[in-house]
Amino acid sequence: SVFFSHISADMKYWYWFNNIQLSLFRFTVKRSFSTSHSSVDSKEVKKFQLLAHKWWDEEGEYAALHSMNDIRVPFIRDTLLSMSSNYHLGNPLSGIKILDVGCGGGLLSEPLGRLGASVTGIDPVEDNIRTADRHKSFDPVLDKRIQYKSSSLEEIVEESMETFDVIVASEVVEHVADLETFIKCCSQVLKPGGSLFVTTINKTQLSYVLGIVVAEKIMGIVPEGTHEWEKFVPPEELERVLESNGFSVKTVNGMLYNPLLGSWGWMESTSLNYAVHAVKSGAWGQSHPTDAPSETDIQQRSATAGTTG
Secondary structure, eight states: OTTGGGSOHHHHHHHHHHHHHHHHHHHHHHHHHHHHTOOOOHHHHHHHHTTGGGTTOTTSTTHHHHHHHHHHHHHHHHHHHHTOSOOBTTBTTTTOEEEEETOTTTTTHHHHHHTTOEEEEEESOHHHHHHHHHHHTTSHHHHHHEEEEEOOHHHHHHHOTTOEEEEEEETOGGGOSOHHHHHHHHHHHEEEEEEEEEEEEOOSHHHIIIIIIIIIIISOSSOTTSOOGGGOOOHHHHHHHHHHTTEEEEEEEEEEEETTTTEEEEESOOSSEEEEEEEESSHHHHTSOOSOOOHHHHHHHHHHHOOOO
């Protein structure tokens, strides 16, 4: 350029060197900002990468998650139906947009899709998404109702502010790097009055003995190393974080897995596993009943609305 023809070689070098430094600084700052507050734990990603091809083996490592659908799907369905008088026979969740965070191979996304919901499943493990995509492609109805993305929750926030009616985070929060960031992001992508469903593991001595020692090391119900007891979340802590991010906690139910029967059931104690339903503050949530449905209500709605099959 004309400018460079009038300055010395030293000045050219100085100008070039400083621009390179500035570019590197901007890249470093941008990278630090984008990753320092991420809820994704890279160690967890590597852990689940190794099992990505086993999601749909009902007798394999994820057998307990398959059987958990027997209680978590009705819990989500009936709670949502109790909040609205409008539902479609056979497709009771029609018109509801659900974000399944940490969807894995789609074990929860698919039954929710069969109930009529429009489901977006996200997971940071690309192989999980490939497995989920492949499995739902065998069902033309699910193929239209469900879309999967290899993405973190933080990335979804950038494009989907207050987009979803419902978020499900089942067996996820005990694997995230930053619970506060995770819940804040959930609030950001959820519509006012929208519902958040969480299932996770309490941090107790009993959960260490049964969840780590027995389940992983002795019985092999889940692969050894799947969980870290230090990352288990007490319900009191989860409730505190939810309420500080604009949620109202409506239901906290204890869950129990019977490894001999391979089945789940509800219980009063939350000392092991538990499920939470919380509602983001907003007019929609305030104008509809948000208490968990009664047993009679569940039976009546299940009879008329259909099940997951």
